Amino acid sequence: MNSHSLKLSLRNFRRHKSSFFINLIGLSTGLACTLLILLWVNDELQMDRFHTNDDRLFNVMEHQQYAEHVMTTHSTPGLLAETLKDEVPEIEYAATITWRNAYTLSVGEQNIKAYGYHAGSDFFKMFSFELLQGQPEQVLTEPNAIVLSASTAKTLFGSETQAVGQSVELDHDEVYQVSGVFADLPGNSSYQFDLILNFEKMKSDEGNSWLRSWGSNGPSTKVVLAAGANPEEVSAKIADFVKNRNEQSNVTLFLQRFSENYLHGRYQDGKLAGGRIEYVRLFSIIAAFILIIACINFMNLSTARASLRAKEVGVKKAVGAPRGALIRQYLTESTLIAFAAFLVAILLVVIFLPRFNLITDKEISLAISPAMGLGFVAVLLITGLLAGSYPALYLSSFKPVSVLKGEIKSSLGELWARRGLVVFQFTLSIILIVAVSVVYRQIQYVQTKNLGYDKEHLIYFSVSGRLEDQMDAFLAEAKTLPGIANISSIGHDLIGRQNNTSGLDWPGKDPESRILFENVRVNYDLLETIGVEMKEGRTFSRQFGADTSKIILNEAAIKVMGLDEPIGQQVRLWDEYDLEIIGVVKDFHFQSLHEKVNPLFFVVNPENTWMIMARLEAGHTQEAVANLQKFYESFNPGFAFDFEFSDEQYARQYAAEQRVASLSKYFAGFAILISCLGLFGLAAFTADRKKKEIGIRKVLG
Known part of the structure; x- marks a missing residue:
């Protein structure tokens, strides 16, 4: 880049201010989105890599x-x-x-x-x-x-x-x-x-x-x-x-x-099946889409204004300027605009990074490593060269004699090429919108899906302190509190496989077959508290004496066991405990909806329940929580009443998907904005070229 090319580029920017600012806004917005995504991708790729070993x-x-x-x-x-x-x-x-x-x-x-x-x-x-x-x-x-x-x-x-x-x-x-x-x-x-x-x-x-x-x-x-x-x-x-x-x-x-x-933490049937790396790939593609859309804007506006610079090209060629020199000049212009857009993009990143961190739940900063700095420079150069390549080649191809005679006109092919680029822009934008819609529909499905139990108005908290030894007394008193519909205890929460076993046997089972069951230890009233539905049989109840030798299974368990009439049948746990099947609950989702409902059984084992679940009366949530907290702190002094809502815990399973949906929504919106900006620039240029025609038409009425 020599001083003459730089001077010509700056002079051209001053002469065509509207085109310059439209290009600057489009490129800076596209670059800002790209840089934010690159910062996020880099943060994901660097997770846990700071360890010396x-x-x-x-x-x-x-x-x-x-x-x-x-x-x-x-x-x-x-x-x-x-x-x-x-x-x-x-x-x-x-x-x-x-x-x-x-x-x-x-x-x-x-x-x-x-x-x-x-x-x-x-x-x-x-x-x-x-x-x-x-x-x-x-x-x-x-x-x-x-x-x-x-x-x-x-x-x-x-x-x-x-x-x-x-x-x-x-x-x-x-x-x-x-x-x-x-x-x-x-x-x-x-x-x-x-x-x-x-x-x-x-x-x-x-x-x-x-x-x-x-x-x-x-x-x-x-x-x-x-x-x-x-x-x-x-x-x-x-x-x-x-x-x-x-x-x-x-x-x-x-x-x-x-x-x-x-990044690679998801396995399916013993094979590595992905993980968060899928989100890294997705947003890398989105960054590429946005950058391409911004570059297409620059190409379209530059080639559309080619006729305004045709005489400049003709004169330069007539006095002996080689094509390579013209290409370098126009690439210099595009790189200068890209550099200016890059500076604006950095400013936008600084402004929006706190909001971006809030959405992504990260602590990303602009403390750029040498590798990241090289990546930013590469993006800058790629943007300048990509955006300026077609206009430079197009302008430098003009024949000087034709130009000076005023015989340069846009060919039908050039018009279709320009329109094709606009269509391609909006196609990429529509692809992003469709992808966002799919993600949002998935999130909506997750949020409204009937899980088979009632996760609303259900809270849980850990067993600690006096509750470990005086659980029954606590539950009996808590059940009488205003706003508490029911309360009981469970071995673990209802999210994920946390306590599973293959130690369940029954008559007719293949001794070589290993089948994994989720083992849920519960107290009396737990099934009523969480709201699962019985398919057949009964739930655990003190009215029938001690139910510690009883077991309740879900439909998936009965199916895999091949039992036609399960009620009353005997099973054996860990080759030690003989249990009678007294009920079957309808299948409910205790894992992510990405997984099928797996076999599960409930057994009464209050001594090994480490979590309390309370059903609150609808419309009295705040009152119920306040009453329960007051009672808990008086019953268990020195321990904080640290509770969570079951529906919020369930939603956290899909926090990554929700963040992806939010980010995709914003970036798809920016892609549409950039595309519309380019269309506006083309429309404004077309209107400017037809000012005389429009004036004559108005004069003629």
């Missing part, structure tokens, strides 16, 4: 073989991590990590709610979570050690430097010693927690014998391979690790890179 950090996953399908899960035996580390030399570190739990932390009179995991002692040696206080190899060695986040330590003790060595009471029960403090976690970590506890202590507790069994799953297992170890070879080596220790096991182990699980 990223290339050696792996999830140990399970393929579980059942009669009709293979289930893939990160749930593993509690003994797996330490055994792998001891027996597989290619594994340098290994740690068990439990599920995320809520805890009440108390220091003096202060009580706060915090969330965290139990983890093995190698945890901070494996993950790059910065320890501000304490050493990675020491902070989780003691049974009653607790490691706090900086913000949690500051809340409890005023400063993270004063926290180490201090005592914290957990759930008003056991006292733990603060052994370390870690920096607050970055937004690009899939793990988000306030505290870490010692897993070995949890495993050794009398009530957690299942964590010491090769036949039970629950926590996840992470490993760091030794330098130079081949992940595929290690996967093959550990494949039968569980089967070799439990002859009844149906488990095959394999490794998946930890940072890949976020």
Whole structure:
């Protein structure tokens, strides 16, 4: 780009201000949308990749073989991590990590709610979570050690430097010693927690014998391979690790890179079937569509105004200007406009980024990495060259003699090409609108679908403190509160497979067949509280004496068991408990609607129910919640009444889809806006060229 080309370009911009500003607005809007999408895509691609051991950090996953399908899960035996580390030399570190739990932390009179995991002692040696206080190899060695986040330590003790060595009471029960403090976690970590506890202590507790069994799953297992170890070879080596220790096991182990699980976390029948990577691809395509639409605007307006610059081209060619010089000049103009549009786009990104973060539930900033900066420069150059390529080639192709004689006219082919580009623009926009409509209809279907139970006016909260020992007294009193229609307890919430087993047998079952059932432990009145519908038989009731030897199944379970007349038949659980079928409930969705309804059974087991569900009277929600909170806090002092609505929890399953729908809606709208802007520019130019004709027609009436 020389100074002469730059001077000519700036002079041309001043001469055709309207065309310049229409091009600037269209390109800057398109670039702003593209840059926002690129920031989001980059954030998704960088999730969990900040760990120093990223290339050696792996999830140990399970393929579980059942009669009709293979289930893939990160749930593993509690003994797996330490055994792998001891027996597989290619594994340098290994740690068990439990599920995320809520805890009440108390220091003096202060009580706060915090969330965290139990983890093995190698945890901070494996993950790059910065320890501000304490050493990675020491902070989780003691049974009653607790490691706090900086913000949690500051809340409890005023400063993270004063926290180490201090005592914290957990759930008003056991006292733990603060052994370390870690920096607050970055937004690009899939793990988000306030505290870490010692897993070995949890495993050794009398009530957690299942964590010491090769036949039970629950926590996840992470490993760091030794330098130079081949992940595929290690996967093959550990494949039968569980089967070799439990002859009844149906488990095959394999490794998946930890940072890949976020984007590639969905398996179907034992095969990788996608995950969030699908959204990354979708928005990458949307970004390309929007950028192409903006570039087509520039092409159309530039070629439409070609006749106004024809004499300029003719004179330059007549005095000896080569075609290459003309192409460079027009590409210079397009690149300058693209650069100006890029600066405006950066300003728009700065303005709209907070709103964008709110929609995407992210913490994206404009702290651009070198790689991201190169990506932005590439987008700028591609935009300038793509937008200017056709106009440059078109203008430079004019013959000087024809131009100077005034014989240049738009051919029919050129007109159709321009119209074709406009049609292509709107076709891309319509494709985006159709895609958005499909996503919105899916979301609407999810929100209005009858799940088979009543999720409205239903709240749940965890069992803790006095409720663990005095559940019946709490439920009996709570049921009398104004606004409470019913209340009971359950082993876990109604979202997802959280406690499943293949240990159910019945007469006529193939002994070689493994069928997975969701095992839902409940208290009396639970089925009435959640509102499932009985197909046949009865529900659990104290009127018939103790129902602890009874079982209720769903339709999917009866179908897979092949029972024609199930009521009264006997089944056996874990080759230990004989249970009588007393009822069958109609199928209800307890997983995502992406999944079919799987076999499920209910058993009465109040001692192992860890969640309370309350049905509120319609129209009295606020009153009922206030009454229940007041009673809860008086019955269970020191514990916060932390509840959730079941319908909100259900909606969170589809939060990713809802965010995709919202983003798609905005970007489709911008695509239409850019297309209309281009059409407006063409219409304005056409009207400008026909001013004399319009004037004559008006004069003639």
